[in-house]
Amino acid sequence: MPKALPVFDMSAPVCCPAVAVGPLSDADALAIAMRLKAIADPVRIKIVSYLFSSSDGEQTSRQLAAVLDLSESTISHHLGRLRKAGIVISDRRGMNVFHQVRPDALQALCTALDPGCCT
Template sequence: MPKALPTIDMSAPVCCAPVASGPMSEDDALQVALRLKALADPARVRIMSMLFSSPAGEENSGDLAAALELTESTISHHLAQLRRAGFVVSDRRGMNVFHRPASAALGALCAVLDPNCCR
């Protein structure tokens, strides 16, 4: 079984000097690694892709499960990981939960990995 990384609060976008600016501190490297770990699953990448490409800007859990051909419990598990990393925001409306991407958190991660990526 792979060693799990420690659990830390990842609700705010990653905030540290870009990787290219010089050697990172151990804490900053851990912050980046935990967020990358949240994206290191094909199902989660597909979920993020669906959320970003949704015409409505959001999707509910049932629609995600149907489109990705996964069970709702599997989708729920992956969404929980993405929420913990700060990449997804979820809102309950009646019996449905709607999810949308947290663009600022992903943009901050991109800027840390490559400060020239979004210019």
């Protein structure tokens, strides 16, 4: 039976020492790895890319499904993973849910991987 990964809150942007500064603690390494795992999927990368490139920075699941030629349930699944990792936030307005990328989360992840990447 495979070993289950520990469960912890990933809703806040990653905030830990940069990989480049030296050996990380187990908790810090796991925090970074779980966020990278959440975004390491071609569909999720396309969702993040489309959200960044949309004119107002937010889209509904229906809009994303149409442009990516996937079902709404597939898009919702991927958005759930991105939301759980703290990369995407969702806002319900009436019958629609609008999704947008949290730039601070991606900036924090970039900085954790390479402290000089985003300066």
